[in-house]
Amino acid sequence: MRLQQRLAAEMFGTFWLVLGGCGSAVLAAKFPGTGIGFAGVALAFGLTVLTMAYALGHISGCHLNPAVSVGLTVAGRFPVKDLVPYIVAQVIGAIIGAFVLYLIASGVPGFDAAASGFASNGYGARSPGGYSMTAALICEIVMTFFFLMVILGTTDGRAISGFAPLAIGLCLTLIHLISIPVTNTSVNPARSTGPALFAGGAALGQLWLFWVAPIVGAAIAGALYPRLFPDKVETVAPAPLAIDAP
Numbered sequence: 001m002r003l004q005q006r007l008a009a010e011m012f013g014t015f016w017l018v019l020g021g022c023g024s025a026v027l028a029a030k031f032p033g034t035g036i037g038f039a040g041v042a043l044a045f046g047l048t049v050l051t052m053a054y055a056l057g058h059i060s061g062c063h064l065n066p067a068v069s070v071g072l073t074v075a076g077r078f079p080v081k082d083l084v085p086y087i088v089a090q091v092i093g094a095i096i097g098a099f100v101l102y103l104i105a106s107g108v109p110g111f112d113a114a115a116s117g118f119a120s121n122g123y124g125a126r127s128p129g130g131y132s133m134t135a136a137l138i139c140e141i142v143m144t145f146f147f148l149m150v151i152l153g154t155t156d157g158r159a160i161s162g163f164a165p166l167a168i169g170l171c172l173t174l175i176h177l178i179s180i181p182v183t184n185t186s187v188n189p190a191r192s193t194g195p196a197l198f199a200g201g202a203a204l205g206q207l208w209l210f211w212v213a214p215i216v217g218a219a220i221a222g223a224l225y226p227r228l229f230p231d232k233v234e235t236v237a238p239a240p241l242a243i244d245a246p
Helices: 003-028 037-060 066-074 080-105 133-154 164-183 189-199 209-228
Strands: none
Touching: 003 037, 003 080, 003 189, 037 164, 066 080, 066 133, 066 189, 066 209, 080 189, 133 164, 133 209, 189 209
């Protein structure tokens, strides 16, 4: 598959992740009487990855996340030369998704993205549960580490084929169930960047943590998995979530 096609898939998929996941938080989480709450938002994020993994996994691998791309690169599953283009495409997709969400959300009179937080991530006063920067840093590193371990394990050539998207989507749901109260859950620098640009102010000031922590967690998993569970058969997979080979 040509790089341009893979980048288009990454941009489209990350657009959907932000619109679906963050959209559920902004539009539906607290809707009077029928709000979906934390559990609904967690499920929405998992469903965005699950649906895009089946739709786009055979095209780009459906990373939708700079941390995932970094982790797979460190693990030797993704070519270094494609890393920066993938990250750029993911961030662009996230910004477009946040922009569309902003257009929808601002249809209600008096909507204020900064005041509402616009599903941006944060710590301290911006943490849903008031958790400290240290707690947020640890949480994001650990959650992203396990996210990558699940991705690397379920896309291993020795794993049962065809079930990776389901396991990965459920893993992301679980991660959100655990960590929404701590940081509003990032584990994805692109997902954090899009909403932060529209929330502005403190959201942008704290954005650094939601780049650093997920990438650190992903890189640790990428370095550790091949050493813990070495495979004699070399696997080079630019599309780790593919249902069928590209």
